């Protein structure tokens with residue numbers, strides 16, 4: 001593996017003013033973010049902050065309500081397979097593998113954007129596919145060695161432990177020869193050793209000249225790995241900077257702890273709701289149960305994205 005010695009950083013990804021509304025809900029609000037060549041950039045933020053939605057806007061799964069996204073100076077087309085073809089690959093928060101196909105076959109499918117043969121030819125093993133297969137197979141095996149999965153090439157994807165399924169998703173994404181890799185919670189469900197290994201894998205990917213944008217909740221992982229970190233809160237980019245800057249920013253800490261702070265997105269509404277709740281509980285008899293015993297518990301976690 002060779003380390004890239006980039007002298008002039010090129011802007012690989014440039015997202016400007018990206019806004020995504022779902023009806024009355026603004027999941028992402030006017031977010032600007034760039035990723036330069038040779039960089040690993042982290043995207044953090046509490047559950048429901050809009051991180052995955054932002055990824056979906058970058059990768060053509062959603063067409064942003066406002067804003068534009070360019071990759072190496074060209075506007076990205078609003079279709080996932082065209083985005084992959086342009087050079088942007090991704091993994092998903094909820095693993096998406098062909099579970100009844102082998103590990104190798106999953107990577108071969110990821111390769112289809114780079115071969116003349118289409119997805120169906122790859123799946124149906126037509127004559128054109130057979131010709132291209134030897135070369136693709138060699139590249140796929142290289143990627144399986146790179147991700148540490150070569151020994152499991154013939155295993156069914158569904159039989160892999162969870163951590164290895166995440167690695168397989170990365171191998172499949174790399175099969176499209178991307179210039180930018182987007183990882184949505186790559187270490188979710190991993191044990192500490194697997195997380196360390198994932199860190200090394202992402203450094204190695206960066207060293208191959210692929211820029212990385214990674215969403216994670218594991219802060220130790222993010223701060224070890226990233227050159228730059230941006231924090232989204234309620235759809236807005238609250239802070240961006242070096243790991244040291246973001247780590248030391250009290251607004252980031254407050255956002256994770258759920259403590260409102262002056263000027264925070266949505267802080268006014270939170271304050272209003274809390275004041276109304278305080279007033280209601282002050283005027284209610286101490287031991288009275290609500291009528292019908294209905295629970296007043298609010299769920300704090302948003303629904304997961306299932307595009």
Ligand SMILES: Nc1ncnc2c1ncn2[C@@H]1O[C@H](COP(=O)(O)OP(=O)(O)OP(=O)(O)O)[C@@H](O)[C@H]1O
Pocket residue numbers: 022025027045046047048049050051052053054093302303304305306
């Ligand atoms: N397709 C959709 N339709 C309506 N609302 C959506 C849709 N996708 C996401 N949302 C909402 O947008 C907000 C942001 O969700 P998103 O999944 O992007 O958050 P996240 O930062 O990735 O959270 P987590 O850390 O839990 O994965 C949430 O309120 C979510 O319910």
Ligand SMILES: [Mg+2]
Pocket residue numbers: 051052053093305
């Ligand atoms: Mg998410």
